[in-house]
Amino acid sequence: xxxxxxxxxxxxxxxxxxxxxxxxxxxxxxxxxxxxxxxxxxxxxxxxxxxxxxxxxxxxxxxxxxxxxxxxxxxxxxxxxxxxxxxxxxxxxxxxxxxxxxxxxxxxxxxxxxxxxxxxxxxxxxxxxxxxxxxxxxxxxxxxxxxxxxxxxxxxxxxxxxxxxxxxxxxxxxxxxxxxxxxxxxxxxxxxxxxxxxxxxxxxxxxxxxxxxxxxxxxxxxxxxxxxxxxxxxxxxxxxxxxxxxxxxxxxxxxxxxxxxxxxxx
Amino acid sequence: xxxxxxxxxxxxxxxxxxxxxxxxxxxxxxxxxxxxxxxxxxxxxxxxxxxxxxxxxxxxxxxxxxxxxxxxxxxxxxxxxxxxxxxxxxxxxxxxxxxxxxxxxxxxxxxxxxxxxxxxxxxxxxxxxxxxxxxxxxxxxxxxxxxxxxxxxxxxxxxxxxxxxxxxxxxxxxxxxxxxxxxxxxxxxxxxxxxxxxxxxxxxxxxxxxxxxxxxxxxxxxxxxxxxxxxxxxxxxxxxxxxxxxxxxxxxxxxxxxxxxxxxxxxxxxxxxxxxxxxxxxxxxxxxx
Numbered sequence: 001x002x003x004x005x006x007x008x009x010x011x012x013x014x015x016x017x018x019x020x021x022x023x024x025x026x027x028x029x030x031x032x033x034x035x036x037x038x039x040x041x042x043x044x045x046x047x048x049x050x051x052x053x054x055x056x057x058x059x060x061x062x063x064x065x066x067x068x069x070x071x072x073x074x075x076x077x078x079x080x081x082x083x084x085x086x087x088x089x090x091x092x093x094x095x096x097x098x099x100x101x102x103x104x105x106x107x108x109x110x111x112x113x114x115x116x117x118x119x120x121x122x123x124x125x126x127x128x129x130x131x132x133x134x135x136x137x138x139x140x141x142x143x144x145x146x147x148x149x150x151x152x153x154x155x156x157x158x159x160x161x162x163x164x165x166x167x168x169x170x171x172x173x174x175x176x177x178x179x180x181x182x183x184x185x186x187x188x189x190x191x192x193x194x195x196x197x198x199x200x201x202x203x204x205x206x207x208x209x210x211x212x213x214x215x216x217x218x219x220x221x222x223x224x225x226x227x228x229x230x231x232x233x234x235x236x237x238x239x240x241x242x243x244x245x246x247x248x249x250x251x252x253x254x255x256x257x258x259x260x261x262x263x264x265x266x
Numbered sequence: 267x268x269x270x271x272x273x274x275x276x277x278x279x280x281x282x283x284x285x286x287x288x289x290x291x292x293x294x295x296x297x298x299x300x301x302x303x304x305x306x307x308x309x310x311x312x313x314x315x316x317x318x319x320x321x322x323x324x325x326x327x328x329x330x331x332x333x334x335x336x337x338x339x340x341x342x343x344x345x346x347x348x349x350x351x352x353x354x355x356x357x358x359x360x361x362x363x364x365x366x367x368x369x370x371x372x373x374x375x376x377x378x379x380x381x382x383x384x385x386x387x388x389x390x391x392x393x394x395x396x397x398x399x400x401x402x403x404x405x406x407x408x409x410x411x412x413x414x415x416x417x418x419x420x421x422x423x424x425x426x427x428x429x430x431x432x433x434x435x436x437x438x439x440x441x442x443x444x445x446x447x448x449x450x451x452x453x454x455x456x457x458x459x460x461x462x463x464x465x466x467x468x469x470x471x472x473x474x475x476x477x478x479x480x481x482x483x484x485x486x487x488x489x490x491x492x493x494x495x496x497x498x499x500x501x502x503x504x505x506x507x508x509x510x511x512x513x514x515x516x517x518x519x520x521x522x523x524x525x526x527x528x529x530x531x532x533x534x535x536x537x538x539x540x541x542x543x544x545x546x547x548x549x550x551x552x553x554x555x
Contacts, residue, residue, distance in 0.1 A: 004396065006339040026347070034386065092427075175354065176359065176360055178316070178321050178354070179354045179359075179360040180360060180372075181321060181347065182319060182321065182345055182347055182351070182353075182354065182422065183347075183360075183372055183373040183376060183421055183422060183425065184344060184348055184373050184376030184377055185372075185376055185378065186344060186370075186423065201360075201362050201372065204362035205360055205361065205362050207360055208359075209359055
């Protein structure tokens with residue numbers, strides 16, 4: 001459980017860390033869209049270069065990012081295998097009843113590259129942005145929706161609480177699991193039914209503790225006069241600086257380039 | 267008997283955040299002893315006790331139970347855990363069944379015992395921690411804090427361990443609940459001859475009951491011996507943010523004032539007796555001043 005580094009904040013000081021979270025949120029969105037816009041090898045190289053520069057700028061060790069990728073290795077493998085064997089076209093190699101086609105090979109590689117870029121790119125945002133900054137940015141960007149009576153503040157508050165609770169609940173699960181193991185619980189059994197049954201002694205205490213924590217938190221918030229987003233001020237209001245505008249310009253250029261590549265069929 | 271040989275344990279090994287929670291520890295826990303394990307928060311106590319029943323594996327060194335290496339391949343660690351029972355901090359958070367009796371039966375069931383036998387053991391365990399028959403069908407969530415704690419301890423006791431490790435069993439309890447639990451543990455040690463390892467950060471708690479105190483600081487044992495020996499080195503305890511029981515300080519002050527008394531009293535009763543022995547000296551001192 002502790003090996004999940006995907007999407008956790010990595011503490012260091014870099015240009016990307018200092019960037020306004022709104023820029024990073026918009027940037028990540030642009031980046032993901034551009035991943036689906038480009039459809040050629042030169043396009044992938046361009047996106048890859050952009051990503052590589054961002055990784056260097058973020059000062060997050062590359063090995064740390066790769067370690068986070070372990071979590072999606074399985075999905076990646078399934079995607080590649082299906083694309084490899086299921087795409088019709090000019091046959092390359094035949095193993096038993098399965099045929100690898102030229103189109104399949106190229107499609108599988110493109111798919112894999114796209115997935116890896118997608119995950120690394122979006123995890124780069126969460127690696128360089130604290131959950132608080134992220135929800136602040138989200139609340140700010142969704143601000144116009146308030147006019148449509150969308151409870152923007154409430155949504156972002158729920159999101160930040162949910163994010164904050166992930167590590168807490170993970171630690172709690174670990175503790176309960178150990179306590180039940182000390183009482184002889186068996187989590188290594190092979191049979192699926194046994195394994196599902198063995199989850200009960202973990203899930204029940206976990207739910208109870210989650211409710212207790214939620215209750216305590218609500219009480220603590222009320223004790224400090226929390227009453228929703230109306231008239232609430234911030235300790236660190238989001239203010240754009242020069243580097244943020246520069247970043248927007250770079251983003252626009254990158255995005256424009258991707259669209260141009262697609263239109264020109266490069 | 268549990269032997270620990272040169273054991274180390276590192277959290278987050280290989281990263282910048284690596285912490286040596288256990289740093290080359292060697293010690294022996296003989297059968298039947300009642301031991302107090304004392305240390306400041308973060309001194310490695312909780313990590314150490316988890317090494318003893320194989321919940322975590324030491325990064326280097328060995329842990330032997332009755333002469334066998336518990337981390338060896340093929341060693342039955344699940345079986346070990348029914349011999350070395352571990353009660354975690356705030357054990358009441360592990361309760362999950364609809365009534366106490368069924369919850370306590372969880373351990374024996376995992377040992378593969380028959381329904382009858384499980385029920386028998388659970389009843390015995392619950393009675394020994396001070397519940398009566400009428401409580402058995404109560405939901406664990408309707409109990410008071412101290413009762414929950416006792417029910418959770420019964421859950422481990424029902425497995426009939428030879429060694430019982432309790433990680434801060436009195437944390438967050440009122441004085442009466444605390445005394446109840448400590449008295450009960452001490453009773454288990456005397457009548458059932460169970461080896462007890464009591465983890466605590468309060469000297470007052472353990473001084474009265476244990477026969478040996480191990481003091482831990484940043485992954486090492488800095489003191490290990492009978493309570494009187496350990497408390498004699500109050501300065502060393504203070505260095506690591508702990509303190510000897512208040513009574514030790516009173517006795518020492520009296521001695522410093524010229525009273526020729528023994529300073530190794532562990533309880534208020536012993537201290538009172540010792541002071542009363544020297545009543546005449548005390549009177550003499552008073553008139554001098």
